[in-house]
Amino acid sequence: MVRLTIDLIEKSKSYFKKKRGLSFPKYLKTLTHLHFFSKNIDDIGDVSMCTNLTVLYLYDNKITNICNLDFASKLTHLFLQDNNISSLGNLQNLKRLSNLYLGGNRITLVEGLEELHELTELHLEDQRLASGEKLLFDPRTLLSLAESLCVLNINNNNVDDIRNLSVLKKLRHFSAADNKLHSIGELEAVCSLWPELLQMDLNGNPVCKKLKYRDRLTVSCKKLETLDGKEIKEVTRQFLNNWKAAKDAKRKGIVTQIPSGSLIALPLDSKSLTFVSYYINLIIIDHITI
Template sequence: MVRLTVDLIAKNSNLKPRKEETLVQCLKKITHINFSDRNIDSIDDLSLCKNLSVLYLYDNRISQVTNLNYTTNLTHLYLQNNCISCIENLSSLKKLEKLYLGGNYIAVVEGLEGLEELRELHVESQRLPLGEKLLFDPRTLRSLAKSLSTLNISNNNIDDIKDLEMLENLNHLIAVDNQLMHVKDLEVLLRKLMKLWKMDLNGNPVCLKPKYRDRLILMSKSLEFLDGKEIKNLERQFLMNWKASKEAKKISKKRRNRSEDQNNSYISNFETIHHIVPVYYPQVGKPKVVFFSDVQRYLGKASSKFSQEDKTTITEDIGNLSLKESESLLTKTDIHEPHLLQNPKVKENLSENKE
């Protein structure tokens, strides 16, 4: 295995010091170091490289980030495809702007408190145990809320990104090939991320949901690119008009239903007050309706004057009068069943009608 040291850097950096310059002075001039794919497994003290701003260490075997405390001018750090399982020892890199950690073994995004200049964070494709997903430490997210503008969390089995809503200055989110399922969750996120103008979600189950693209475009006025495709003004305006028309139809339908409910309520109240009882006879035409409400009110008022037997007699007499009146209206043509002719009252009424 190989350890990254200043001697190794000096040998491989093609340094050509002047006659009066020492190695230390030459190391101070170095701004970029590229030791990618060199089987490096650890980092030695690089404090002599005081002006180092870009460090390429991807495709190595580094398991722990160490000895970068004095590289305070570092702005870009590339550590993809190593063996790192924990983000640590980076708090002193106050000028760090871009951090690349994709393809490692990181389970939790943490340890980035104090990196107030960090604009890009790439933690895609972590090699996690089966069934596990990448998590976010709220403390780290809060510390990056003001600075972070680009976040790459692709291919990490993530099914929920609501925690990202505190990243108020995020303008580019890359979350392809995850397990995001619900459009509503994305709508909630877009309400919070007012500066997000580019979002890539290809490869998530949510992309197959009906109206997925339309709903996200309607939710975010700042979004300009979705899944690699530009959102044109004409497309957004069309969707906004469609939504307005749909809402207008809903309001109209609610008003119509409310009016119908009021009418139905009036009819129901009328029937309750008057106690309408339909009485059907074997005749052509509409059924006759008998109103018993006045009778009932009369019996109710007279309950103190008459006994129960008297009230029963009065009710029967009124019923007989109603039936007699109805039967008197029957004609022979109204009778559709022959057995009704056997009724003496019906025969008598028929004979009177003939005369």
């Protein structure tokens, strides 16, 4: 059993390199970063003397429970990926935490983050789930993160529904590759509620094979710059937006076709007249729908 303790810190090479005459207690108070990744650590002990800790690296260990971090009120980055953590807890005092890395654990329910109002990045990819399980979110946690979370990674977690994530209105980067998302309509509805979204990765989901998948999401996500690793050019977005506007206008009876195939305008109100010159010059291909 390996436990992260003050004694373990004292034995580390970094201490002997940096102490330079400092007493050990004073040295601990100067620490802002602790690097204890890949050390077979299975428990977090009392390291509360590290009062100025801002970044803690504990990835690639054997930790099962998050504990004894209540003292770390200045912590901003916590790296706990590739451990054996199955539940979240004891994080409520980390008020300044901005980046939380939990990929490669055993988490099925994301909860207990209600007090982390400064959390901007949450990484939960590749949970080691039992057969039939999928990653779920406590609605209270999602509501508490609605005004802060900018980056969310839930790759490869058997997720088949993201409607509950629509409250995350500050989201800028969203990764949900290798899941089970299949509804293009659901994605359009959710993305329309993420006005700041810039990057999205949905590679490996069934929905990617849907007709006009990329075109429809380009229209729904007004600021999206990259989808599945491919850039969305502004000229493409403008073309698709205009095309959709024309199709919508046609459905509402602004423009119709006569048997010869030419376009004529139906009776319009004064508000619609300004758009007629554009619509009657736009080629509409009926079998393509956005």
